Amino acid sequence: MAKEKIQVDFRFRDKLNKVQGGKHHNYCYQCSACVAVCPAARFTEEFNPRVILLKALLGMEEALTGEDSPIWLCTNCYSCYERCPQDVRPIEVIIALKNMAVQRQKAPASLAKLSDNIAKTGVSVTVTSAVNRRRQELGLPPIKTIPIEELKEILEDPQGAAKDSE
Ligand code: SF4
Ligand code: SF4
CATH class of the missing domain: 1.10.1060.10 (Alpha-helical ferredoxin)
Structure with missing residues (x-):
């Protein structure tokens, strides 16, 4: 054969x-x-x-x-x-x-939700007040705030942002 x-x-x-x-x-x-x-x-x-x-x-x-x-x-x-x-x-x-x-729009659909979350909040999984309370109970520091405006600028023009940081 x-x-x-x-x-x-x-x-x-x-x-x-x-x-x-x-x-x-x-x-x-x-x-x-x-x-x-x-x-x-x-x-x-x-x-x-x-x-x-x-x-x-x-x-x-x-x-x-x-x-x-x-x-x-x-x-x-x-x-x-x-x-x-x-x-x-x-x-x-x-x-x-x-x-x-x-x-090619062939990525798994579940990834779209994660990337939308990152674009809107800067993190892949939303940090709820319950999460912050639990962190406090465990003696962990609060999660740092993400500079959303800066993130938006990078997402809108990644090459421009790379040039600015040179
Ligand atoms: S990054 Fe890690 S999981 Fe991915 S291919 Fe390399 S070794 Fe494997
Ligand atoms: S380590 Fe993996 S990627 Fe690197 S030459 Fe070997 S097979 Fe290729």
């Missing part, structure tokens, strides 16, 4: 190269060092950073930025960033893929 052939899609790789954090995927030599330290890979077979990099190298756009993509299982712990001998920075490639999925 003939094996299914996979054609490398260089157009997707070019697209990924242009997204911030994406271009280092080219340096991956599939050693699996990132898998050895990845907490998400330890708990589920669905997630494997080496396989994500392999699919990026093959240009498998739908598998990586479609609705069933495993990229959302990454915990953003950055262990792979420190371990990778090739400076691939797998977490940054995964963030680039997440941004591409959001642009």
Whole structure:
């Protein structure tokens, strides 16, 4: 029986190269060092950073930025960033893929609520008065107020905000 052939899609790789954090995927030599330290890979077979990099190298756009993509299982712990001998920075490639999925409107719907909350309040989960009371009981300091106006400026013009801070 003939094996299914996979054609490398260089157009997707070019697209990924242009997204911030994406271009280092080219340096991956599939050693699996990132898998050895990845907490998400330890708990589920669905997630494997080496396989994500392999699919990026093959240009498998739908598998990586479609609705069933495993990229959302990454915990953003950055262990792979420190371990990778090739400076691939797998977490940054995964963030680039997440941004591409959001642009394609393929990100999980639950994330939209979280990002709306961040845009409105500066935090992903609303801090209620009950939370603050409990913190007081536990002797914890109140949660710092987020400078919302500053956050709005950054969200409206991220590149301008980056230039201002240079
Ligand atoms: S991303 Fe780095 S650590 Fe992971 S497989 Fe590729 S070269 Fe190895
Ligand atoms: S950042 Fe994501 S891919 Fe990297 S080690 Fe942590 S969970 Fe795994």
